[in-house]
Structures are given as structure tokens and as C-alpha cells.
């Protein structure tokens with residue numbers, strides 16, 4: 001049954017400008033920044049409780065939302081939508097209901113497309129940068145709130161992520177705690193499937209529930225204990241591989257700690273950089289500085305040489321055998337500080353061997369974690385590097401077509417993630433440069 005309700009006059013031009021198929025804009029109402037609109041009434045829905053089509057208007061209400069016009073240039077892009085809408089009452093069961101509309105979630109203060117805009121912009125901008133883009137109509141804190149909500153809704157509605165035969169879980173430094181990057185490998189390409197802000201067992205369990213693990217044959221990990229625990233419990237028969245680059249990361253950490261203690265008399269940052277760089281990569285002009293530092297600190301020199309030796313193996317025709325020899329010589333001759341790391345390597349030689357047999361390059365996966373760590377440390381806290389990576393993952397994903405013809409979600413190519421973080425870093429440097 002259809003009913004005619006008297007509607008106000010319509011402004012056709014502004015209705016077209018607004019471009020929301022569910023809404024009509026009222027004539028002679030509002031200025032350039034205010035659009036008074038109402039839903040088309042030719043689509044009164046049936047009662048959601050009993051399906052009856054006979055309803056009466058219960059109440060007329062007004063709701064104000066922030067919106068962005070699709071094809072309008074600044075500064076007239078950002079508008080307020082004043083929507084007059086109706087709630088209905090079912091004539092049979094007396095249920096009162098308000099129809100759902102596509103353009104916004106119930107009770108939201110922003111339209112969906114405005115939220116999408118905020119999320120898109122915030123991937124490559126700081127929160128205050130996004131706020132400025134809206135002519136400060138939305139505060140940085142409100143931008144964050146709406147992004148968080150978008151993220152929650154998006155994450156909850158995503159289908160499980162296809163993992164193929166290789167899953168990779170690697171920790172990376174995330175301000176004070178360790179975060180976890182979740183990578184999937186398909187045909188030699190690496191995709192970021194998600195990032196976790198911590199490496200607790202419970203969040204790893206939750207993560208695994210969101211992944212399609214049916215075909216996984218092997219898992220590449222580093223030495224994060226909680227990851228191993230959960231994997232043993234959830235995927236007990238899985239082959240575990242260790243990227244030997246993880247050990248280089250541990251040795252570098254130890255080198256960094258020792259260099260900090262041994263060279264606190266050196267205040268220049270670039271001298272620390274020289275110590276942290278493998279000898280092969282050091283510029284001729286830096287050689288002199290390095291020699292001077294190491295000459296005066298024999299304990300540091302030993303750790304540096306061990307680290308350099310490990311780098312040499314990993315970057316030129318590595319094998320489990322060569323690594324084992326390196327570890328054994330550390331055990332015999334020190335430096336003492338590296339003995340636990342060498343012992344750990346020997347304990348996990350089988351897992352490293354699996355990695356070698358799979359034909360994977362050393363430091364391939366651990367370098368992804370290293371780069372995520374780098375950006376997390378470099379980027380200003382206000383820019384939420386970790387969340388940006390998640391936003392990117394939720395916003396765009398590659399797909400793969402399986403042999404049975406079905407199409408599955410993969411994640412974001414890792415190059416795209418790192419490029420985005422790099423761009424962000426460049427932009428921040430540009431903005432904050434004096």
C-alpha cells in the first residue's frame with residue numbers, strides 16, 4: 001500500500017550536488033554550508049518485526065551530520081546536513097522503528113563518505129593535518145575517534161584472510177612494547193595481513209581465528225615465545241622456520257646496548273651510526289672514526305667483529321652450516337655477551353635448516369620487521385604509525401584466485417605499506433623542518 005505524504009519543495013540542483021540517492025534537498029533553506037534534506041518517502045520499509053507494510057508516521061525528528069560534497073572544490077566541500085526524518089509505527093504489532101539509511105550509521109554524527117574521507121587522508125597525514133583539511137570542523141581527537149570506530153566496524157565485517165601455504169609472524173619494536181606483524185606469502189610476494197600492537201598469547205589467538213589457515217604448511221617466525229606457544233597449541237603439526245636474520249637483529253641489539261655503555265663519552269649520534277653499520281657498508285671517510293673507537297674499546301671491538309662476521313655470512317651465500325660454525329666459535333671464544341644468542345641459534349638449527357631448505361633469502365622477513373620498527377621509532381607519536389598500517393590493511397587488499405575458482409582476500413603488498421610509511425616520514429620532515 002502506498003501513501004502520499006506532503007513533502008516540501010525540492011531544490012533539484014542542490015540535491016544533485018549532494019549526490020546521496022536516499023536524500024532530497026529542501027528548497028529555500030540553509031546557506032552554502034547547510035543542506036536541509038529529507039529521505040525519499042517512496043521507500044517506507046515494512047515493519048522489521050512482523051513484516052507488515054501498513055505503518056503510520058510516529059514522530060518527525062531532525063538530525064545533524066557532517067558531510068563532504070563529492071564534486072565540490074574547497075572551501076565549500078564541508079557541509080552540515082540537517083535531515084528531517086520519520087520514525088514509523090506498525091499498525092499491527094505497534095512496533096516503532098526508524099528506517100536504516102545507507103549514507104550513515106544509526107546515531108552517527110558523520111556520513112559514511114565523510115568517515116571514509118577522514119580515514120583515507122589520515123593514512124598519509126597526521127591527525128591535526130586531517131583536522132586542518134576539514135577547516136577544523138572536526139578536531140584531531142574527533143578524527144581519531146571516528147577512525148577508531150571505522151576500524152572496528154571494518155575489522156568486524158571483514159571476511160577471513162586467505163593465508164596460502166606460508167604464514168609469517170614477526171615481532172617489531174613498538175614504542176615500549178613489541179608489536180607483531182602478520183605477513184602472508186603467496187607466489188613469492190609478501191603481503192601484510194595485519195599488525196598487532198602487542199605480542200600477548202590472547203591477541204595472537206584472536207588473530208589466528210581471523211585467518212583462513214586451512215592450507216598453511218609452514219610458519220616463519222622469530223623467537224617471540226608467545227608466538228611459539230600459541231602456534232604449538234593451534235597448529236601443532238606445522239613446520240616452523242626461523243629467518244636467521246632474527247639472530248642478526250639480536251646481535252645488533254646487544255651491540256647497540258654495549259656501544260651505548262662503552263661510548264657514552266661519545267656524544268655524537270653519527271659515531272653510533274658508524275658502530276651499528278656493517279663494515280662492508282661503511283664509507284671510506286667513516287673508517288677512520290670506527291678504527292679509533294674500536295681501538296680504545298676492545299670489548300666493543302669483539303662484539304662488532306662478531307656482528308660483522310654474522311652479517312658477512314647472511315649477506316653472502318648463507319647456510320645453516322656456516323651459521324652453526326659462527327655460533328660455535330662464539331661459544332668457544334666469546335664475546336661473552338653473545339653466548340646466549342649463539343646457544344639459542346644452535347638450539348634452533350633445525351628451524352633454520354627448514355628455512356634454508358625452503359630456499360628463502362636470509363633477512364628477508366626479519367628486514368620487514370626491522371623497517372616497521374624503524375618507522376615506528378622515527379614517526380612522530382601523533383601520527384600513529386601502527387594504526388596507519390592497520391588502516392591501509394583494512395582499506396585495500398589484494399586478492400588471489402584459487403584453483404577452485406574462488407577469490408580470496410590477501411592483504412596489502414608489503415612494498416605499498418613501506419612506501420606509505422616512507423612518504424609519511426618525508427611529509428613529517430617537510431612539515432616540522434624549521
Ligand SMILES: [Zn+2]
Nearest residue numbers: 047050090093
Ligand atoms: Zn509489526
